[in-house]
Amino acid sequence: MAPFKVIIVGSGLAGNLLANGLLNHDIEVEVYERLARDAKREGYQIRLGENALKGFRACLTTERKQAIISKFGRSSGKFAGAPIIYDASFKPLLDLNRFPNYEKSAAISRKILRDLLAEPLDDIGKIFYDKDFKNYSIIDPGSDDEKVRVRFEDGTFSDCDVLIAADGANSKINPQVGLNNLILIDSHWGFLSKTDLPTHRYMKGDKELWSAPLGCSAAQRSMYYCAYLPDKDISRTAASTAKDGKGAVQHDESISSCFFAYGIPVADVPKDIKEWPLDKQWNFVEKDMGEHWCEKYQEIVKILKGSDLYISQARASFRPHGNVKWRERVRTELTPEKGHPRVMLVGDAIHAMMASRGMGGNQSMRDTAVLLPLLVGLNDKAMKGGLTTPAIEAACKSYEAEMIPRAFSWVEKSGGANVFSDDSSTWMGWLKVQWIGLLLGVAYNVQRLGSLFYQPTYSDDAPEFQG
Numbered sequence: 001m002a003p004f005k006v007i008i009v010g011s012g013l014a015g016n017l018l019a020n021g022l023l024n025h026d027i028e029v030e031v032y033e034r035l036a037r038d039a040k041r042e043g044y045q046i047r048l049g050e051n052a053l054k055g056f057r058a059c060l061t062t063e064r065k066q067a068i069i070s071k072f073g074r075s076s077g078k079f080a081g082a083p084i085i086y087d088a089s090f091k092p093l094l095d096l097n098r099f100p101n102y103e104k105s106a107a108i109s110r111k112i113l114r115d116l117l118a119e120p121l122d123d124i125g126k127i128f129y130d131k132d133f134k135n136y137s138i139i140d141p142g143s144d145d146e147k148v149r150v151r152f153e154d155g156t157f158s159d160c161d162v163l164i165a166a167d168g169a170n171s172k173i174n175p176q177v178g179l180n181n182l183i184l185i186d187s188h189w190g191f192l193s194k195t196d197l198p199t200h201r202y203m204k205g206d207k208e209l210w211s212a213p214l215g216c217s218a219a220q221r222s223m224y225y226c227a228y229l230p231d232k233d234i235s236r237t238a239a240s241t242a243k244d245g246k247g248a249v250q251h252d253e254s255i256s257s258c259f260f261a262y263g264i265p266v267a268d269v270p271k272d273i274k275e276w277p278l279d280k281q282w283n284f285v286e287k288d289m290g291e292h293w294c295e296k297y298q299e300i301v302k303i304l305k306g307s308d309l310y311i312s313q314a315r316a317s318f319r320p321h322g323n324v325k326w327r328e329r330v331r332t333e334l335t336p337e338k339g340h341p342r343v344m345l346v347g348d349a350i351h352a353m354m355a356s357r358g359m360g361g362n363q364s365m366r367d368t369a370v371l372l373p374l375l376v377g378l379n380d381k382a383m384k385g386g387l388t389t390p391a392i393e394a395a396c397k398s399y400e401a402e403m404i405p406r407a408f409s410w411v412e413k414s415g416g417a418n419v420f421s422d423d424s425s426t427w428m429g430w431l432k433v434q435w436i437g438l439l440l441g442v443a444y445n446v447q448r449l450g451s452l453f454y455q456p457t458y459s460d461d462a463p464e465f466q467g
Helices: 013-024 050-059 062-069 110-123 199-204 278-292 295-304 323-330 360-383 389-413 427-450
Strands: 005-009 028-032 045-048 084-086 092-095 106-109 133-139 147-152 157-160 162-165 182-184 188-196 214-218 221-230 257-265 309-312 315-317 343-345
Touching (some): 005 013, 005 147, 013 028, 013 110, 013 360, 028 157, 045 050, 045 110, 045 221, 045 360, 050 062, 050 360, 106 110, 106 221, 147 162, 162 360, 188 295, 221 278, 221 295, 257 278, 257 295, 278 295, 315 389, 343 389, 360 389
Parallel strands (some): 005 028, 005 162, 084 214
Antiparallel strands (some): 045 106, 084 092, 133 147, 147 157, 188 257, 188 309, 214 221
C-alpha cells in the first residue's frame, strides 16, 4: 500500500476536481461512484465564478483548465455576467451587472464539466463505478497503523488514510460522522428543465430573455432562467467577432441550451404530479405561472415546453453546532467514527445551500483549493515516515477553520432553509432587494472614492472569462 492514500466517495464536481489535484501531485487516490459509468446524468447548467476558478487553478493542469474554460458559454456577447432580478410584472428590480464589485459568473453544462473532470481519472482507472457507499470504520484506532475502512453495498471494502465525503446533499457519510446538518426543504416543489437552443430559436426569442440570467421571487414562487451559448470550436478572440448572416455570434448549436427552475409551494402542487404525463405537467406549470405572474414569463415556459421536467425538493444545511469545534461535541471513546479527523467533508456533503445565489458549486470547488495543499502536506509527512493522527487532525482543523465560516456565510445569504427570504411581492422582500442594491452601490462608490487617495488593489479574479 502507498505511504498515503485518499478515498473520495462521490464522483461529482468537487470530488473529481480534488482527485485531479491529488493525481497531479502523485498522491494515491481512489474515487467511488454509486452510479454506473454509462448512467444518464443530469445535464443542467451551473454558473461558476472566481471561487470555482481558484479550485481549477489549484487542482488542474493548464491544459485541462483551458479545455474546461473553452466550454463556458456567454450571454449577450459576454462570458461572465450576473443575474437581473425582476418582479412579478417583469419589471427589473436589480441589475447586478451594474456593480463591478459583484462576483460575475459564466455558464457551463454540469454534464460537460463533470465529464471533463472525470476524463483524466477514467483514463487510468481511478473512478470505480457501481460502488454504493455503505459505511466506514476506524481500524486500529489510536495506533500507528490507524486507517479508515470504507465499505460498499456489494460487500467489498478499501482502506485509506483519509476519507473525503463528496457524496452530495444526500450524503451517507455526514450522519455517520455525527454532523447531521443536512435538511430537506419540504415547503416547495422544484420544477427543473433544460432544452436545446438552436440559433433560429435564439434569433426569434425576445433578446431580454438572453441578455443575462434572470430571476424572480414573488407570490411564494421563485424562478431562475438562463441561456448557455458556448462558441463554436474557434478561438475566443475570433468568436467575439465571428457573426452569422444575421449578426449573431456563432454558437455551438450541438450543446447550446437554456435552463429553467421554478419553485411552487407544496400545498399548491397535486400530490400525484410526478405520475402525470409530461404535457400535463407542463400545462400545470404554465397555468400556475400565469395565475401569479405576468404573461412575459410564460414565453419562457413556451420555449421549454415538451422538454423533460425534473420534479424534486431541494436540500440545505445549517451551520455545525460549535462551528469548528463540532467534532469535539460528537466524539466518544465508544464510537471512534464520530467526529474523526480522518473523515473530511466537502461541498454539498456539509454545506448544501439553496440555489438562489448560485454559490453551491462555487463554494464546493473552492473547498478543493483549501483542502488540496493540506493533503499534499500530509503526503509529504507520510513519505518521511512522520504521518500521525494528530497531524491529520491539525490539517482537518485548518481546513474547517477556513471552510465553515466562508461556506456557511453563503448558506445563510442564500436563505438557509427559507426558500423565499426575498419575496418581492411583500414590502419586506421588495425593501430587501433595494437594500442589497444600495449596499452594493455604496461599496463600489467608496472603492472609487478611495482610489483617488491610494492605488486601488482591485484585480480581476476571473481573467479566464474575459473575451
